[in-house]
Amino acid sequence: MKYLDEYRDPALAKRLSERIHAVVKRPWTIMEICGGQTHSIVKSGLERLVPPSLTIVHGPGCPVCVTPLEIIEKAVRIAAQPGVIFTSFGDMLRVPGDTTDLLHVKANGGDVRIVYSPLDAVAIARKNPDRRVVFFAVGFETTAPANAMAVWQAHKEGLTNFSILSSHVLVPPAIEALLSAENNRVQGFLAAGHVCTVMGYHEYFPLVERYRTPIVVTGFEPIDILQGILMLVTQLEEGRHDLENQYARVVTREGNAAAQRMIFSVFEVGHRTWRGIGEIPMSGYRLRPEFAAFDAERLFDVGDIAVRESPLCIAGTILTGMKKPFECPAFGTQCSPEHPLGAPMVSSEGACAAYYNFKRQGSAV
Amino acid sequence: MSAPTIADGLNCPLPIGEYDTIVLAHGGGGKLTHRLIDGVFKRHFSNPDLDRLHDGAVVDMGSGRIAMTTDGYVVSPIVFPGGTIGELAVNGTVNDLAMCGALPRYLTASFILEEGLPMPELDSVVASMAEAARKAGVAVVTGDTKVVPRGKADRLFITTSGVGVVPPERVIGHERVAPGDAVILSGTIADHGMAIMSVREGLEFESEIRSDTMALNGLVEAMFTAAPDLRFLRDPTRGGVASTLNELAASAKLGIVIDETAVPVDGVVRSACEILGFDPLYVANEGKLLAVTAAKDAEKVVAAMRAHPAGKHAAVIGRITEGHPGVVVLRTAIGGERVVDMISGEQLPRIC
């Protein structure tokens, strides 16, 4: 595929790898914030191409990992109600709430459907006027315009049987939370290219300045990521902290204005709890009051939800880069993709599952 | 045709020919059952053994070892780009026999029909099944039909069993696999799984992708002719190439290294995987096989496979290692390495 294959070229990867080896003189710890990049790194075995002194930490950029347990539990309780069609991206189906996950709700007779696009959920609502259709609207800034559009469309059509269970999170506040933590050890960030496609990268200038930490907006293919890493370590070795854009083929400074307008017509910024991290101020979107009629949390009485994370799970330390998954005592023993104790083991790009599936540290490669 | 109606002044239903859907009485063992068998199953599968319409068949297998297998087919939708549930039911069972090194001979077929299944749909599935059996050189010699109330099955489920003869000199299995052996794949992967995804409700896309459903017994014979000492055969169906290789590594207690660039994937199938976030190594195939041979035989086996229509894109994709027993390692296209593990459950489309 054009614009993908060129960025998977092994000869180019080899050259970039050599450049990174030549540039890196000291140990550094960097983080790719985005789960999609984690996936790409692990899937292509890219860590083998960088020097061992360069530590790559997988960040909290995956809605599966950071959607609070409480919201997941709400999702499974709503999905189990009679008369409901619960629609979701495939990612969320295996994430366990406090009691069960959406796949099990489906197995027990719940009408849970995977959709490719939020607009597909609206179409299901249109086709099933006698059913209540709920869409699990999760995601970062990249997905927010599409989710907003679904609400906008349902509103425009006057669909009263459509609602969303919303759990949107934002990248810059998360980076700020990581950088301001006392025990932070991340020295540079690869920012998520697709988030910046929507939001632009101007939001990151204050972070670079305030925390004197370099950030490189980076794409998702192996060549993109290697080039992003090269740009980042070059800055670190030269003692610079600039905001650079590796992913200029799709990312501009200001981002996509139409998409931003759509987001802010439907959503407003509010505090958000991140699973494994806790509440981060002004780090998520919630429905604006005028769209309250589309808020599944208001429409469905799901009873009291008191959730408790497994005491063994150290998801917070994993997601903030304090520890690598294989440093967790439960990793691969009590906690595996079949029996995840915490969210990072659920998503295929959750930091723990990524390690589990692709690496099995020490056993082979 | 319309649904049966009771004509004025008449008490009896109209004859079977008027039925355009399956009704419960088709499974009742009475006239309707017989007419269904005559009108659909016997018409398509006809052979001397089946035509006796016995609940069992007596067949001549000669002497020596026989291979047996049984498999259920529940794919949805029952007709998909490049195939039908009927073709899968024949080819899948033929392939399970071929992977034992057997010459597939006879099949039985058990049909679970959902009330309301349109008769023409059943007829075309059975016709495609009969055609697949002819191509594979096997006969369906007996069978069974049940009808379940609407909602108790998803249109049509088929279970086929098969028997085949294993020539005396053939001994294959994971016990025979040794370090240094070559791992051979017969062609492009993930075609079947992505063909099914292309018609899954909610995920539909337009493409040229077709299921690869195909009987592999002819290919297997060509391989044995080229190298009688084949060591291992398996068709990587559900769970894909990754799962089959993991099963082999675990049972043989050996490692496997495969080279990502050597694994053939059709360009359009790869695109479909990109869009849905799938790894083609875990996607189902219905007309491909993995083989292990001694390294010295690899070249001639691949050449023989490429000369056969079912193996045009055959390639050596890796080798068996003494190191990392039980673990499959992939050399990635960009020069990295990773472990290819079993996955838990089927892949779900992802957005992230």
Added chain:
Amino acid sequence: MCLAIPGKIESFEEGSFPRMGKVNFGGIRKAICFEMLPEAKLNDYVLVHVGFALSIVDEKEAQETLRMLEMDEVRKELDGEA
């Protein structure tokens, strides 16, 4: 987060809301929403996420990235010879 794939615009639906078009992703065609990318034109390559076109792929920038990498290499080789 955010699986997004580049594809080529083959057609637009006339007068639909939301604005939809057909995008070809290496042989896979899907109906995609263009409400967020009104400036997209036929034959543009666009980056698509969950059925929405979010950005036009800038051909010049794309080549520039690759060219820079090649240049780096040439420069390094020259340095090596010097």
